[in-house]
Amino acid sequence: MGDIFFQAEKQLVRDYNAQLDAASVDDMKAVQERFIAPKYLWRGFHPFHEIRDPQNVVDRFWSPLKIALTHMQRRIDVFMAGENSIEGHGGVWVVSMGHLMGLFDQPWLGIPPTGKIAMLRYCEFHRVEGGKITETAMFFDIPHLMMQAGLQPFPPQTAAHLVQPGPMTHDGLMYDEQDPKEGHKTLAAIDHMVNDIKTWRGGVEEPLVDELRRSWNEDMIWWGPAGIGATYTIERYAQQHSGPFRAGLKDRTFNGHICRIAEGHYGGFFGWPNLTLTPSGGFMGMPATGKPGDMRVIDIYRRDGDKLTENWIFIDLLHFWNMQGIDVLARTTGISARQETGANGATK
Known part of the structure; x- marks a missing residue:
């Protein structure tokens, strides 16, 4: 290496x-x-x-x-x-x-x-x-x-x-050498979260907050993209993003990541695209389209203890909705x- x-x-x-x-x-x-x-x-x-x-x-x-x-x-x-x-x-x-x-x-x-x-x-x-x-x-x-x-x-x-x-901890600028053991812990926490995302576990449906609590600290902050917004605590995250996301998008396909790394208490990944989903109505206040669309996403995480606690998210929502036939940039700016x-x- x-x-x-x-x-x-x-x-x-x-x-x-x-x-x-x-x-x-x-x-x-x-x-x-x-x-x-x-x-x-x-x-x-x-x-x-x-x-x-x-x-x-x-x-x-x-x-x-x-x-x-x-x-x-x-x-x-x-x-x-x-x-x-x-x-x-x-x-x-x-x-x-x-x-x-x-x-x-x-x-x-x-x-x-x-x-x-x-x-x-x-x-x-x-x-x-x-x-x-x-x-x-x-x-x-x-x-x-x-x-x-x-x-x-x-x-x-x-x-x-x-x-x-x-x-919140103001320690994200890792210009100096970091303990590799901490990076391994962060990568393990990210991997666990990615592999645990589901609405069914063991064939039995469970409350969304119970799933989230396996990967996230109670005081998590999800710094989402414009069009969705930022939300705080597991319960509000479930209400204000994760729940509406799952309810308004069907046929979710995970396409994988191109890169996933971690260093110290931080890590992240990106895909091109990460996900393919079909709007079934309601997500972001937009209509059902019946058309699958791609989400190109970067997630950056901060780990606290064994779980994730802050998450910054970048989603190419202009591209996703453009694939649905909605040119948000053009209709908003006229160009x-x-x-x-x-x-x-x-x-x-």
Whole structure:
């Protein structure tokens, strides 16, 4: 496995972020050349999807975002690295999560500027090989930014809309070496939760809260995406997200994860897509469609003791509802994704 603390990979990503954040729009492509492998895969939420040219990532994502959010700064809440535990994928991945904050001075994706502080929730997974970044999953909550600009992309949420804080313990920035035993405990807690998600156990139906209590502490916090919101305690999580999610989505298929890692008391995963589900009506106040849709998800967790206690979630809800024939971005802003990004194959 090599360096079990992954300090070289962490430093490379820290240097990349620092230089990318400091670069002008004209200089970002030079930063890409220094840190990104020529054969590269960047995965981003709708309307960006997959981009395989490092320079095109600048043209389509970073440059327009930096022009829109002037004086943009990266405010990181979680930083960690680890060996991918998913069999057949492997590799060392470095993860950061937080907000990209700036002054919202120009339109982005048709979202009108406010001239005020705006914070784009993000989480990114970077795969590092041979001293270069070869893959990136860059997930970001566009509806959350839309709501900050006064738009309402979805019906009222079941939970709360907040600019979300980092960990309550303020220990998520793991720039230094961590005890591998703690990471193993966190990964075991995540694996247990993933394998225990079900509405039936041993052929007997059980209350949802009883299932949740096997994996979560009573004072859990679920920091969900805009359109669903954030919720606190097992009982309110069951009422305000998990229950409506299960009731409003049928034919749930788990497609697996591309990466799952843990370090210290933190861990997380992403898939592309993680889940395929069919809306049966009611979820997020939206109608039944009869069409299966994909959910691309990042989950980041904090463990306390033997159980999980905080969870930050990124779901590509714009893509999911676009697959149902509902273009939330276009109907809310009046600008289509293709018009704004110049993307080819924006719904692949």
